[in-house]
Amino acid sequence: MLTNPYRQTTFLLSASDISHFPEDSGLEVAFVGKSNVGKSSVINTITNQTGLARTSKTPGRTQQINYFTVEAQVRLVDLPGYGFAQVPANIRKQWDIVINDYFNYRRSLAGLILIIDIRRNISQEDLNMVRWCQARNIPVHLLINKADKLPFGQQKQALLRFEQEIIGFSVTMQLFSAYTKTGLDSVLQTLNGWLYSPQKPGPG
Ligand SMILES: Nc1nc2c(ncn2[C@@H]2O[C@H](COP(=O)(O)OP(=O)(O)OP(=O)(O)O)[C@@H](O)[C@H]2O)c(=O)[nH]1
Ligand SMILES: [Mg+2]
Structure with a gap:
């Protein structure tokens, strides 16, 4: 087993x-x-906590950007899922704005874990x-999730x-x-590579 620094993760905002x-x-x-692929569940598994990120059978549950702190200057971020047809237009517009802002301005973004459902194809949004x-x-x-x-x-x-x-790609x-x-x-190794032995100047 690899050491897992993410076990100490707490909710930030x-x-x-x-x-x-x-x-x-x-x-x-x-x-x-995409909505419902298991983003929040993956964060819970990585952090070895059951209820850190809120999960749901109802797609579109995570409607905001949820930040978690691993330690000072190291964070995990749960982004709202895309591609859920039943979401009202005004909420979808708000998602577009917040996701665009995140990707356009976030300089601390060190890597992206893109989650897909093993039973689906890669979408245009992906x-x-x-x-x-x-x-x-x-x-x-x-991360090809739901392999089970x-x-x-x-x-x-x-x-x-x-x-x-x-x-x-x-x-x-x-x-x-x-x-x-x-x-x-495997995923812990990837995270450690990005967050704990990064190419660019690291945390702290
Ligand atoms: N069988 C199986 N089910 C999973 C797995 N990961 C997540 N799920 C289930 O998939 C559903 C959605 O999980 P969430 O973690 O809420 O998915 P999400 O991507 O965060 O969803 P949104 O925030 O709504 O976009 C829940 O019913 C989970 O229990 C997995 O690895 N295997
Ligand atoms: Mg979620």
């Missing part, structure tokens, strides 16, 4: 717009993906996230399929399950 974001210093990793990060030299790690929903052989097939779907990827903790060491 929820922000519905850029004026409420915490100070843009140190380093943070953002978790993004690819937009990847393109945005590549243009800004921000590394992307694709498929038998082992089909998990491997899905991994190959995603490699094809994302061809031409330089992203790393892995299988994961927030339920069974499959792939936990």
Whole structure:
């Protein structure tokens, strides 16, 4: 087992717009993906806590940007999910604004964990996230979540399929399950690389 500095993570704040974001210093990793792929569950598994990030069977539950503090100058960020059709237009517009502001202005963003459901395809919105990060030299790690929903052989097939779907982009990827903790060491290694041995000046 790798050491897991994220176990000590605590909730910092929820922000519905850029004026409420915490100070843009140190380093943070953002978790993004379509609504209901398990972003909040993944954060709970990584931090080894059950109720840190709020999860729900109802898509669109996380409507604000939720910030968590690992330690001074190191944060995890739960972004609201995209691509949920039932969300009213005015709320979707607010999401667009807050997500755009986040990606356009957040200098402490050290890496993006892009979460997808193993049973789905990569969406245009997912690819937009990847393109945005590549243009800004921000590394992307694709977390293929809910692996427990498929038998082992089909998990491997899905991994190959995603490699094809994302061809031409330089992203790393892995299988994961927030339920069974499959792939936990792998994602911890990625986070540690971004937050605790970064290329650019580190926290503190
Ligand atoms: N089987 C299985 N279910 C999962 C896994 N991860 C999350 N879920 C379930 O998927 C549903 C959505 O999980 P959330 O963590 O709330 O998803 P989210 O992406 O944060 O959703 P929004 O905030 O609404 O965008 C819940 O019912 C979770 O219990 C997993 O690895 N395996
Ligand atoms: Mg959520």
